[in-house]
Amino acid sequence: MKLIIRGGKIVRLEQHTQPFAPLFYKKYLEDTSSLSSFFHYEWNQKALNKRLQETDFSKTKRTELVNVLTNYMSKFGLSETSNKHLEELKDNGVVVIGGQQAGILTGPMYSIHKAISVIALAKQQREQLGVPVIPVFWIAGEDHDIDEINHVYIERSRKLQKLVYPEKSKIKKIASDSIFDKQIMDNYLTEIFQSLPETLYTKELFTKVMNHLENNFTYTDFFAALMNDFFQEEGLLLIDAAYEPFRKLESEYFQLFVENASDLAEVVFEKEREFEKAGFGTPIQTKESAAHLFYVEAGERFLLERKDGMFIHEAKGLSFTKDELMSIAEKHPEKLSNNVVTRPIMQEMVFPVLSFIGGPGEIAYWGTLKTAFELFRMKMPVIMPRLSVTVVNTKTQTLLEKFSFTIEDVWNGIVEDTKLQYINKHRNERIPQLIETMKQDLAANYAKLEELLIDDNLLLSPLVQKNLRYHESQLTFIEHAIDDTFLGKLDASIHRYDRILMELTPNGGLQERIYSPLQLLNEVGTDFIKELLEIPYEFNGNHHVVYI
Structure with missing residues (x-):
């Protein structure tokens, strides 16, 4: 413990x-x-030192990259520190980079934790290595699975509810091309805020969010605007993977992917088989026929495969020769998009990467890419586990102390078990036992009735069974009513357990994977993220718990 x-x-x-x-x-x-x-590399200081010493960063197109970053970020506002970082990147700076999909209201809290991780590690390594180390956040605007990013979780009637942005599209456009209906999004955000308890900070937070909505009508732009608001004073550089000038910068690298598509598919397929044999599953589930590129048309992405010397997407009817796809990569790179395999490699080609910040799922699929990097005569960067954080507010602290629970008791299921023990201790077990006996007696008597009717050749079995089911349903109904009334009597006490669980393990997992930062910012103020940045985090793989 540290104060x-x-x-x-x-x-x-x-x-x-x-x-x-x-x-x-x-x-x-x-x-x-x-x-x-x-x-x-392993993920320690020795590895970071070695990475800096042995990596040739001279191939990075620094001037072109900085021009693209500057143009992209100018819409959202460049701070003095951001401009300084851009100048350093143009010169000889290296980057710590991480990224995430463009979720509504930044998506789950771990998006914020990733940005904090990138910033914190860059600061630490700038001091440790004595060179400019710049934090970069790669926004996965090319992703098209909108169902993963179009919602937030809120609390309603003491239950966790997934509130989904209601506008539906018939086609799955990439996030950067998915344009909101401003009025629908306005109403949606208003509904979310109305579900929050009114605090000293609610109005300010609502105004901030709605102001960003005014000029940002896609998932990616809205996400970038909020992230820049939270982190621009730290000089966090943002880039949308689907930003067209960025795509043009990647043109020659797309050509490399097309040229080496067969070899790339083979080495990744073999590495994932090795990964699986080691007992770690198949995080990519790749195929030997994979092209590891998407073709983009009217904002939709279509994953290409290789077949009979062609690059195809059968369902869409797309078919390209190698020369045709090479020409697209050269002249229209905005029509191509990376997949889970080529994105990390592209990132390495475009940026001078010292370290990549990854979460559990990302690190697993990166583990299948070592030989893919080697195919392009590169090494993977140092892959640093992102910071993982749980924030415990004062109300939850009070409840933990009241019941003498620790945070580990919550994670290990002890709180849930204690809640069930409390309920069972106060339950009159004779009531469900009696109802069960009544059901058994009822079934036995109906069986006797049915036998007698059959003996008298009275064919009424369907009616008997229907009548039995009716009476059984009535007993079940009264059983549920008794249970609801019983739990209602214990409600105040049960709610305390539920409050702890909902705050710290919503949906049975870590807080950071469910809640957006909205709840915390509403509770403790819009400067809370800046305050989180002040904490002296250690990159040691542990989970950090902050009691506020």
């Missing part, structure tokens, strides 16, 4: 072993050296 100053206030910081960690991520955190067949 720290945040926003002029003393708060408590704890570190714990990563809860809910998937098998491969747990292995990566605890024993990276055993995974050397999947990565070029």
Whole structure:
């Protein structure tokens, strides 16, 4: 436990072993050296030093890259620190980079944690290595699975509810081309804010969000505007993967992907088989026929495969020769888009990457790409696990202390078990037992009735069974009514347990994977993210718990 100053206030910081960690991520955190067949570096200071010393960053098109970044970010506003970082990047700076899909209201809180991770590691390495290290956030605007980003979770009637942006599209456009109906989005955001408790900060937060909506009508622009608002003073550089000038910068790299498509598919397929044999599953589920590129048409993405020397998408009726796709890569790179395999490689080609910040799922699929990087005569960067954070507000702290629970008790199911024990302790077990006996007696008597009717050749079995089901349903109805009334009597006490669980393990997982920052900003103020940046985080694979 550590006491720290945040926003002029003393708060408590704890570190714990990563809860809910998937098998491969747990292995990566605890024993990276055993995974050397999947990565070029471990994730420590020695590896970062080595990465800087042995990597040739001279091939980066620095001037062109900085021009693209400057033009993209100018819409959202460039701070003094952002401009400084752009100048450093043009010269000899290296980057710490991470990214995320463009969720509404920034998506889950771990989007914020990724940005904080990128900024914090860049600051630490700037001091440690003595060179400019610049934080960059790659927005996955080319993603087209809108269902993953079109919602937020809110609390209503003491239950967690997924509130989905209601406008539906007949086609799945990429996030950067998915334009909101401003009035529908306005109403949607208003509904979200109306579900929040009114605080000193609600009006200011609502105004901030709605102001950004005024000029940003796509998922990606709205996301970028908010992220820039939160992090521009830190000089976080943003780029949308689908930004057309960025695509043009990537032209020669798309040509490399087309030229080497067969070899790339082969090495990734073999590496994923090795990954699977090691017991870690198939995070990419790649095919030997994969092209690892999408073709973009009217904002839709179509994944290409290789067949009989052609690049095709059968359902759409797309078919290109290698020369045709090479020509598209050269003259119209905006018509191409990376997939899960080529995006990390493209990132390495475009940016001078010291370290990539990744979450559990990302690190797993990066583990299948070592030979893919080698195919293009590159090494993977140092892959640093992102910071994972749970924030415990004062009300939840009070409840934890009242019941003598720790945060680990919540993660380990002890709180849920204690809640069930409390309910069972107060339940009169004779009532459900009696109802069950009544059901059994009822069934037995109806069976006897049916036998007698059959003996008298009275064919009424369907009517008997229907009547039995009716009476059984009535007993079930009264059983549920008794249970609801019983739980209602215990409601105040049960709610305390539910409050802890909903705050700290919503939907049975980590808080950061469900809640957007909206709830916290509404509760403690719009400067809360800046205050989170003041915390001296350690990149050690632990989960950070901040008590505010």
